[in-house]
Amino acid sequence: MxxxxxxxxxxxxxxxxxxxxxxxxxxxxxxxxxxxxxxxxxxxxxxxxxxxxxxxxxxxxxxxxxxxxxxxxxxxxxxxxxxxxxxxxxxxxxxxxxxxxxxxxxxxxxxxxxxxxxxxxxxxxxxxxxxxxxxxxxxxxxxxxxxxxxxxxxxxxxxxxxxxxxxxxxxxxxxxxxxxxxxxxxxxxxxxxxxxxxxxxxxxxxxxxxxxxxxxxxxxxxxxxxxxxxxxxxxxxxxxxxxxxxxxxxxxxxxxxxxxxxxxxxxxxxxxxxxxxxxxxxxxxxxxxxxEKRQPFFSASQDGLLILGIIPKSPAAQMGLSPGELIVRVNNRQVRTENDFYEALQENAAFNKIEVHDIQGENRYVQRPLYEGEHYELGLVFVEPPRREKSVSMY
Known part of the structure; x- marks a missing residue:
């Protein structure tokens, strides 16, 4: 032995x-x-x-x-x-x-x-x-x-x-x-x-x-x-x-x-x-x-803002959001672009409520306050690049 x-x-x-x-x-x-x-x-x-x-x-x-x-x-x-x-x-x-x-x-x-x-x-x-x-x-x-x-x-x-x-x-x-x-x-x-x-x-x-x-x-x-x-x-x-x-x-x-x-x-x-x-x-x-030659799954949508990715350990990850889900409303405001999303978050940064269409197309709601020092967009990554120079620098 x-x-x-x-x-x-x-x-x-x-x-x-x-x-x-x-x-x-x-x-x-x-x-x-x-x-x-x-x-x-x-x-x-x-x-x-x-x-x-x-x-x-x-x-x-x-x-x-x-x-x-x-x-x-x-x-x-x-x-x-x-x-x-x-x-x-x-x-x-x-x-x-x-x-x-x-x-x-x-x-x-x-x-x-x-x-x-x-x-x-x-x-x-x-x-x-x-x-x-x-x-x-x-x-x-x-x-x-x-x-x-x-x-x-x-x-x-x-x-x-x-x-x-x-x-x-x-x-x-x-x-x-x-x-x-x-x-x-x-x-x-x-x-x-x-x-x-x-x-x-x-x-x-x-x-x-x-x-x-x-x-x-x-x-x-x-x-x-x-x-x-x-x-x-x-x-x-x-x-x-x-x-x-x-x-x-x-x-x-x-x-x-x-x-x-x-x-x-x-x-x-x-x-x-x-x-x-x-x-x-x-x-x-x-x-x-x-x-994979079929129609791209992650593409811009007229119905909302498609989530491409999520930064690990970010507020979005803690809220249970997943890539492929569609954000429809933020704080009761409809969003179609990243600009809309950012502006809607600022309306009530203390407590954000997000309406999401999940992978099965079902509606669900997630909510969470955004604390000082956290990612200004909850740690979400979207398909289309931001149009604001400020967003590019802070991403």
Missing amino acids: EVWIMEIVKGAGRVLTQPFLYIAIIIGFILTRRRIKSERRQFGTRIYDAFSEWSGTLGTSLAAGLLISVFAVGSGVVLSLPLLLLVSGVLLVLSLPLRSNWYSAAYTLGATYLVIYFLPYFPESVRQLSWVSPFTDTPLTAVPFLISAFLLVEGILMLRTSSLSTFPERVMGRRGMWIGQHRSRKLALIPFFALFPAGAIEPFAPWWPFFGIGEESFGLILVPFVTGWEWIARGQLPVKAAKIVGRRTFFLALLVLSLAAGSLFLPILSLVAVVVSLLGRTWIRLQHLSG
């Missing part, structure tokens, strides 16, 4: 040696910085805090990492050094477009699997290169299982998407009018333990603790795997889009898992599982893009 405890502690400490961790930190910083700059340019203020791309993923990621660790260690999953290095290289290459959709395990692990699988078919001059030859003996049995596990995490996280966890954006439509859209972008760091062959690390770290299984020696290594997704909801509510994409991803994960299990009896199904994950993940994305 003491050996296992020591292995876990040492394996966790070696997480700092993994390229995954540093790639995730750097890319996460770049993405959040670009988003905040975009929010300030479009709305005049930061809507979401820094690193909100990671928010809401910690609990699910840790739970998934624990389950994957039990599976990996219990079933003897061995992750060799060449495999980890190649996955890191693939992740780094896929990071160049700065689109977290490419961080899906279907792409990172899938591309890694295909490179190693077809390596024997490369010219001999390539296979004999000193940095290529270690990949030829890399075991791939566990890769489809890991892909299915990470796809399950993606699907679960998407299904948990809330109305306040996507990023609002204001863009110019084809007809020269402002429209809104929501970008769902998440990154998740899923740490899990796996076995690591002793011979792969002894030349670099002879002090690393090992334990024996049969005639071979292994150590534990903590792998901080990075996964993620990114898509835009323009023709429907982001929560509705998330449910559709999440369900499809979840069922794809189950299909890949079934094929991976079948590969234990028919090895060729391992390759089939990886190809299905790649094609399936791409199909899900293309289907989503096709569905």
